[in-house]
Amino acid sequence: MLTKKEIHHCLDTFGEMFPDAHCELNHANPFELVIAVLLSAQCTDVLVNKVTKGLFEKYKTPEDYIAVPLEELEQDIRSIGLYRNKAKNIQKLSHMMIDELNGIVPETQDELVKLPGVGRKTANVVASVAFGVPAIAVDTHVERISKRLGFCRWKDNVTEVEAALMKKIPMDEWSVTHHRMIFFGRYHCKAQSPNCPECPLLNLCREGKKRMKRKAGA
Template sequence: MLTKEAAQHVIYEIMKLYPDAVPTMRYQNPFQLLMVVILSAQATDESVAKVTDRLFERYPSPRAVIESSPEEIESYIKTVGLYRNKAKYIYKSSQELLEKFDGEVPHTRKELQSLTGIGPKSANILLSVAFDQVAFAVDTHVSRICKHHKIVEEDATPKQIEERVTEIIPAKYWGRAHQSMISFGKEICTSRIKRCHEFPQLYENMEEIKNNVK
């Protein structure tokens, strides 16, 4: 595993490659984003984007959701992977929003993770993107990059990755680092082909990195 200095270097260089990276998720309010993050689990951005317009129109609020049914929600999201479970999560979390939070998406990690279908990654996305709070979400792209570049050990859990990254870079960069790493993971350090070696600035003057990453 890389030292703190070497790991910082890799992350900062990725941020320099994508200085203007922003969330690609389409949403207009925290409730829409909550539905999007539920749909996004083990699904492509493209598949989620195809269903959101009709979904948002039909379900503008948690109240509209619970006046429907999981089966009806399924009809709007059936092209998204694991749609049956996700329909249940959207329905149940909407019930919980109304019962516990007056229909509003809460602003704290503990409260967000009390909602059905919202785990640590989703809670961090909501905190960072919807509420502009400091948080670092670990998705498949972030996990792949951190392991490939030896920022963490190969068997590191999402929680361990989050702890490592948030330990080595200041909180003010967490959101930017997350978005930049997503772009890097989609375009360069992909699951199929890794083109990281085409960007020597990642490893410049860092023999430790050169010896560990190909």
């Protein structure tokens, strides 16, 4: 586990490497962001943007999503993967938006997670990106980076990872740091190729040092 000083050095480095880290899911309003994040489960942002480009032309409102048969919506998002669950959730979510929310996307995590297909991570992204609520959404990248670098314990589940990060990072930096960690994970410390040899954080990264040692032995 890293010390507070080491963690702040990491945050500074993230900022130097990715000063303009941001949400890469294309969207024009909070409702489109909800749909985009829901679709992004176990799928790359690039592919989501490819699909939502046409999707958001065809479907503008919750009413539009429930006006078509489920099978049609499934086909419209099929290339995303997990498309049956996602299509079903989008229609259920649209019904809830109309029946209970007056067509307005809620601004708090607690309200957002009540929507079908919206869990803690999606709720945090929407609250943070669309409404400026301080939050740290723990996705696959944030979890991997937190564990490799030692922001949390290896065995922590996503809830524990989020708690650890919220405890160790100043609240006014939650949202920025969250995006920078995603960029760091997506473009530098990748799942399959961490690029330790060129990493500015190698000297304080236990995983990185282990990796380098293994490589040297082989």
